[in-house]
Amino acid sequence: DRLSKEILRWADAFLLVFSVVDSSSLFLAERLLDSMDRNRRPTLLMANKCDLEHARAVSSRSGQELAVKHGCLYLEVSAAGNTQESRPTPAFLALAGMCLLQELQQSSSCFSARNIWRQIVSRSEKQRLQSDIPRRLVQKSIFL
Structure with missing residues:
Protein backbone atom coordinates (compact mmCIF):
# COMPACT_ATOMS: atom_id res chain seq x y z
CA ASP A 1 0.00 0.00 0.00
CA SER A 109 2.69 31.05 -13.95
CA CYS A 110 6.45 31.63 -14.22
CA PHE A 111 5.95 34.42 -16.74
CA SER A 112 6.49 37.16 -14.16
CA ALA A 113 8.28 40.34 -15.19
CA ARG A 114 11.35 39.17 -13.30
CA ASN A 115 11.50 35.83 -15.15
CA ILE A 116 10.92 37.46 -18.51
CA TRP A 117 13.72 39.91 -17.70
CA ARG A 118 16.04 37.00 -16.94
CA GLN A 119 15.17 35.21 -20.15
CA ILE A 120 15.36 38.15 -22.52
CA VAL A 121 18.32 40.08 -21.22
CA SER A 122 21.67 38.36 -21.03
CA ARG A 123 23.57 38.45 -17.76
CA SER A 124 26.26 40.87 -18.95
CA GLU A 125 23.68 43.16 -20.55
CA LYS A 126 21.62 43.10 -17.38
CA GLN A 127 24.66 44.05 -15.29
CA ARG A 128 25.45 46.95 -17.63
CA LEU A 129 21.87 48.21 -17.51
CA GLN A 130 21.72 47.93 -13.73
CA SER A 131 24.95 49.92 -13.35
CA ASP A 132 23.57 52.61 -15.69
CA ILE A 133 20.33 53.03 -13.77
CA PRO A 134 21.78 54.96 -10.78
CA ARG A 135 23.83 57.17 -13.11
CA ARG A 136 20.74 57.99 -15.20
CA LEU A 137 18.70 58.72 -12.09
CA VAL A 138 21.38 61.10 -10.85
CA GLN A 139 21.52 62.85 -14.22
CA LYS A 140 17.74 63.28 -14.28
CA SER A 141 17.63 64.55 -10.71
CA ILE A 142 20.18 67.25 -11.54
CA PHE A 143 17.80 68.65 -14.15
CA LEU A 144 14.84 68.69 -11.77
Missing part, protein backbone atom coordinates in the same frame (compact mmCIF):
# COMPACT_ATOMS: atom_id res chain seq x y z
CA ARG A 2 2.86 2.39 0.86
CA LEU A 3 4.64 1.52 -2.39
CA SER A 4 1.44 2.13 -4.36
CA LYS A 5 1.03 5.59 -2.83
CA GLU A 6 4.68 6.37 -3.57
CA ILE A 7 4.21 5.35 -7.20
CA LEU A 8 1.05 7.44 -7.47
CA ARG A 9 2.87 10.47 -6.05
CA TRP A 10 5.40 10.80 -8.90
CA ALA A 11 3.03 10.08 -11.80
CA ASP A 12 2.41 12.82 -14.37
CA ALA A 13 -0.93 11.34 -15.41
CA PHE A 14 -3.17 8.39 -14.69
CA LEU A 15 -4.72 5.90 -17.07
CA LEU A 16 -7.21 3.52 -15.49
CA VAL A 17 -8.52 0.76 -17.73
CA PHE A 18 -11.48 -1.44 -16.91
CA SER A 19 -13.29 -4.09 -18.89
CA VAL A 20 -16.92 -3.52 -19.86
CA VAL A 21 -17.48 -7.27 -19.57
CA ASP A 22 -16.32 -7.38 -15.93
CA SER A 23 -18.17 -5.17 -13.44
CA SER A 24 -15.60 -5.89 -10.72
CA SER A 25 -12.97 -4.11 -12.83
CA LEU A 26 -15.08 -0.92 -12.73
CA PHE A 27 -15.42 -1.33 -8.97
CA LEU A 28 -11.64 -1.62 -8.66
CA ALA A 29 -11.15 1.47 -10.85
CA GLU A 30 -13.58 3.35 -8.60
CA ARG A 31 -11.68 2.29 -5.48
CA LEU A 32 -8.43 3.46 -7.05
CA LEU A 33 -9.94 6.80 -8.02
CA ASP A 34 -11.31 7.23 -4.50
CA SER A 35 -7.92 6.53 -2.92
CA MET A 36 -5.79 8.58 -5.30
CA ASP A 37 -4.63 12.06 -4.43
CA ARG A 38 -4.45 13.18 -8.05
CA ASN A 39 -3.54 16.82 -7.33
CA ARG A 40 -5.14 17.86 -10.59
CA ARG A 41 -3.13 15.39 -12.62
CA PRO A 42 -4.69 14.40 -15.93
CA THR A 43 -6.69 11.21 -15.53
CA LEU A 44 -8.26 9.07 -18.22
CA LEU A 45 -10.78 6.38 -17.38
CA MET A 46 -10.79 3.94 -20.28
CA ALA A 47 -13.42 1.27 -20.86
CA ASN A 48 -11.95 -1.62 -22.84
CA LYS A 49 -13.61 -4.41 -24.85
CA CYS A 50 -16.43 -2.18 -26.06
CA ASP A 51 -16.69 -4.40 -29.14
CA LEU A 52 -18.13 -7.19 -26.94
CA GLU A 53 -21.62 -5.70 -26.64
CA HIS A 54 -23.19 -9.14 -26.22
CA ALA A 55 -21.17 -9.73 -23.02
CA ARG A 56 -21.33 -6.18 -21.66
CA ALA A 57 -21.72 -5.98 -17.86
CA VAL A 58 -20.95 -2.26 -17.41
CA SER A 59 -23.04 0.39 -19.14
CA SER A 60 -21.52 3.41 -20.83
CA ARG A 61 -23.51 5.57 -18.45
CA SER A 62 -21.89 3.95 -15.38
CA GLY A 63 -18.42 4.66 -16.73
CA GLN A 64 -19.34 8.22 -17.68
CA GLU A 65 -20.84 8.93 -14.26
CA LEU A 66 -17.72 7.67 -12.51
CA ALA A 67 -15.55 9.84 -14.75
CA VAL A 68 -17.68 12.93 -14.08
CA LYS A 69 -17.62 12.23 -10.33
CA HIS A 70 -13.80 12.26 -10.35
CA GLY A 71 -13.22 14.86 -13.06
CA CYS A 72 -11.71 12.37 -15.51
CA LEU A 73 -11.81 12.05 -19.25
CA TYR A 74 -13.81 8.96 -20.27
CA LEU A 75 -13.35 6.94 -23.44
CA GLU A 76 -14.54 3.55 -24.62
CA VAL A 77 -12.10 1.57 -26.73
CA SER A 78 -11.48 -1.85 -28.16
CA ALA A 79 -8.09 -3.46 -28.60
CA ALA A 80 -9.69 -5.19 -31.58
CA GLY A 81 -10.11 -1.71 -33.06
CA ASN A 82 -13.06 -2.54 -35.32
CA THR A 83 -13.81 1.13 -35.91
CA GLN A 84 -11.72 4.29 -35.97
CA GLU A 85 -13.56 5.63 -32.91
CA SER A 86 -12.92 2.54 -30.81
CA ARG A 87 -9.17 2.33 -31.34
CA PRO A 88 -7.09 3.12 -28.25
CA THR A 89 -4.57 5.42 -29.99
CA PRO A 90 -6.76 8.58 -29.73
CA ALA A 91 -7.15 7.89 -26.01
CA PHE A 92 -3.39 7.92 -25.49
CA LEU A 93 -3.08 11.05 -27.60
CA ALA A 94 -5.80 12.71 -25.53
CA LEU A 95 -3.98 11.88 -22.30
CA ALA A 96 -0.67 13.13 -23.71
CA GLY A 97 -2.41 16.32 -24.81
CA MET A 98 -3.85 16.78 -21.32
CA CYS A 99 -0.35 16.40 -19.84
CA LEU A 100 1.07 18.94 -22.26
CA LEU A 101 -1.73 21.40 -21.57
CA GLN A 102 -1.22 21.06 -17.83
CA GLU A 103 2.53 21.58 -18.22
CA LEU A 104 1.95 24.73 -20.29
CA GLN A 105 -0.54 26.06 -17.76
CA GLN A 106 1.87 25.45 -14.89
CA SER A 107 4.80 27.03 -16.70
CA SER A 108 2.76 30.10 -17.64
Whole structure:
Protein backbone atom coordinates (compact mmCIF):
# COMPACT_ATOMS: atom_id res chain seq x y z
CA ASP A 1 0.00 0.00 0.00
CA ARG A 2 2.86 2.39 0.86
CA LEU A 3 4.64 1.52 -2.39
CA SER A 4 1.44 2.13 -4.36
CA LYS A 5 1.03 5.59 -2.83
CA GLU A 6 4.68 6.37 -3.57
CA ILE A 7 4.21 5.35 -7.20
CA LEU A 8 1.05 7.44 -7.47
CA ARG A 9 2.87 10.47 -6.05
CA TRP A 10 5.40 10.80 -8.90
CA ALA A 11 3.03 10.08 -11.80
CA ASP A 12 2.41 12.82 -14.37
CA ALA A 13 -0.93 11.34 -15.41
CA PHE A 14 -3.17 8.39 -14.69
CA LEU A 15 -4.72 5.90 -17.07
CA LEU A 16 -7.21 3.52 -15.49
CA VAL A 17 -8.52 0.76 -17.73
CA PHE A 18 -11.48 -1.44 -16.91
CA SER A 19 -13.29 -4.09 -18.89
CA VAL A 20 -16.92 -3.52 -19.86
CA VAL A 21 -17.48 -7.27 -19.57
CA ASP A 22 -16.32 -7.38 -15.93
CA SER A 23 -18.17 -5.17 -13.44
CA SER A 24 -15.60 -5.89 -10.72
CA SER A 25 -12.97 -4.11 -12.83
CA LEU A 26 -15.08 -0.92 -12.73
CA PHE A 27 -15.42 -1.33 -8.97
CA LEU A 28 -11.64 -1.62 -8.66
CA ALA A 29 -11.15 1.47 -10.85
CA GLU A 30 -13.58 3.35 -8.60
CA ARG A 31 -11.68 2.29 -5.48
CA LEU A 32 -8.43 3.46 -7.05
CA LEU A 33 -9.94 6.80 -8.02
CA ASP A 34 -11.31 7.23 -4.50
CA SER A 35 -7.92 6.53 -2.92
CA MET A 36 -5.79 8.58 -5.30
CA ASP A 37 -4.63 12.06 -4.43
CA ARG A 38 -4.45 13.18 -8.05
CA ASN A 39 -3.54 16.82 -7.33
CA ARG A 40 -5.14 17.86 -10.59
CA ARG A 41 -3.13 15.39 -12.62
CA PRO A 42 -4.69 14.40 -15.93
CA THR A 43 -6.69 11.21 -15.53
CA LEU A 44 -8.26 9.07 -18.22
CA LEU A 45 -10.78 6.38 -17.38
CA MET A 46 -10.79 3.94 -20.28
CA ALA A 47 -13.42 1.27 -20.86
CA ASN A 48 -11.95 -1.62 -22.84
CA LYS A 49 -13.61 -4.41 -24.85
CA CYS A 50 -16.43 -2.18 -26.06
CA ASP A 51 -16.69 -4.40 -29.14
CA LEU A 52 -18.13 -7.19 -26.94
CA GLU A 53 -21.62 -5.70 -26.64
CA HIS A 54 -23.19 -9.14 -26.22
CA ALA A 55 -21.17 -9.73 -23.02
CA ARG A 56 -21.33 -6.18 -21.66
CA ALA A 57 -21.72 -5.98 -17.86
CA VAL A 58 -20.95 -2.26 -17.41
CA SER A 59 -23.04 0.39 -19.14
CA SER A 60 -21.52 3.41 -20.83
CA ARG A 61 -23.51 5.57 -18.45
CA SER A 62 -21.89 3.95 -15.38
CA GLY A 63 -18.42 4.66 -16.73
CA GLN A 64 -19.34 8.22 -17.68
CA GLU A 65 -20.84 8.93 -14.26
CA LEU A 66 -17.72 7.67 -12.51
CA ALA A 67 -15.55 9.84 -14.75
CA VAL A 68 -17.68 12.93 -14.08
CA LYS A 69 -17.62 12.23 -10.33
CA HIS A 70 -13.80 12.26 -10.35
CA GLY A 71 -13.22 14.86 -13.06
CA CYS A 72 -11.71 12.37 -15.51
CA LEU A 73 -11.81 12.05 -19.25
CA TYR A 74 -13.81 8.96 -20.27
CA LEU A 75 -13.35 6.94 -23.44
CA GLU A 76 -14.54 3.55 -24.62
CA VAL A 77 -12.10 1.57 -26.73
CA SER A 78 -11.48 -1.85 -28.16
CA ALA A 79 -8.09 -3.46 -28.60
CA ALA A 80 -9.69 -5.19 -31.58
CA GLY A 81 -10.11 -1.71 -33.06
CA ASN A 82 -13.06 -2.54 -35.32
CA THR A 83 -13.81 1.13 -35.91
CA GLN A 84 -11.72 4.29 -35.97
CA GLU A 85 -13.56 5.63 -32.91
CA SER A 86 -12.92 2.54 -30.81
CA ARG A 87 -9.17 2.33 -31.34
CA PRO A 88 -7.09 3.12 -28.25
CA THR A 89 -4.57 5.42 -29.99
CA PRO A 90 -6.76 8.58 -29.73
CA ALA A 91 -7.15 7.89 -26.01
CA PHE A 92 -3.39 7.92 -25.49
CA LEU A 93 -3.08 11.05 -27.60
CA ALA A 94 -5.80 12.71 -25.53
CA LEU A 95 -3.98 11.88 -22.30
CA ALA A 96 -0.67 13.13 -23.71
CA GLY A 97 -2.41 16.32 -24.81
CA MET A 98 -3.85 16.78 -21.32
CA CYS A 99 -0.35 16.40 -19.84
CA LEU A 100 1.07 18.94 -22.26
CA LEU A 101 -1.73 21.40 -21.57
CA GLN A 102 -1.22 21.06 -17.83
CA GLU A 103 2.53 21.58 -18.22
CA LEU A 104 1.95 24.73 -20.29
CA GLN A 105 -0.54 26.06 -17.76
CA GLN A 106 1.87 25.45 -14.89
CA SER A 107 4.80 27.03 -16.70
CA SER A 108 2.76 30.10 -17.64
CA SER A 109 2.69 31.05 -13.95
CA CYS A 110 6.45 31.63 -14.22
CA PHE A 111 5.95 34.42 -16.74
CA SER A 112 6.49 37.16 -14.16
CA ALA A 113 8.28 40.34 -15.19
CA ARG A 114 11.35 39.17 -13.30
CA ASN A 115 11.50 35.83 -15.15
CA ILE A 116 10.92 37.46 -18.51
CA TRP A 117 13.72 39.91 -17.70
CA ARG A 118 16.04 37.00 -16.94
CA GLN A 119 15.17 35.21 -20.15
CA ILE A 120 15.36 38.15 -22.52
CA VAL A 121 18.32 40.08 -21.22
CA SER A 122 21.67 38.36 -21.03
CA ARG A 123 23.57 38.45 -17.76
CA SER A 124 26.26 40.87 -18.95
CA GLU A 125 23.68 43.16 -20.55
CA LYS A 126 21.62 43.10 -17.38
CA GLN A 127 24.66 44.05 -15.29
CA ARG A 128 25.45 46.95 -17.63
CA LEU A 129 21.87 48.21 -17.51
CA GLN A 130 21.72 47.93 -13.73
CA SER A 131 24.95 49.92 -13.35
CA ASP A 132 23.57 52.61 -15.69
CA ILE A 133 20.33 53.03 -13.77
CA PRO A 134 21.78 54.96 -10.78
CA ARG A 135 23.83 57.17 -13.11
CA ARG A 136 20.74 57.99 -15.20
CA LEU A 137 18.70 58.72 -12.09
CA VAL A 138 21.38 61.10 -10.85
CA GLN A 139 21.52 62.85 -14.22
CA LYS A 140 17.74 63.28 -14.28
CA SER A 141 17.63 64.55 -10.71
CA ILE A 142 20.18 67.25 -11.54
CA PHE A 143 17.80 68.65 -14.15
CA LEU A 144 14.84 68.69 -11.77
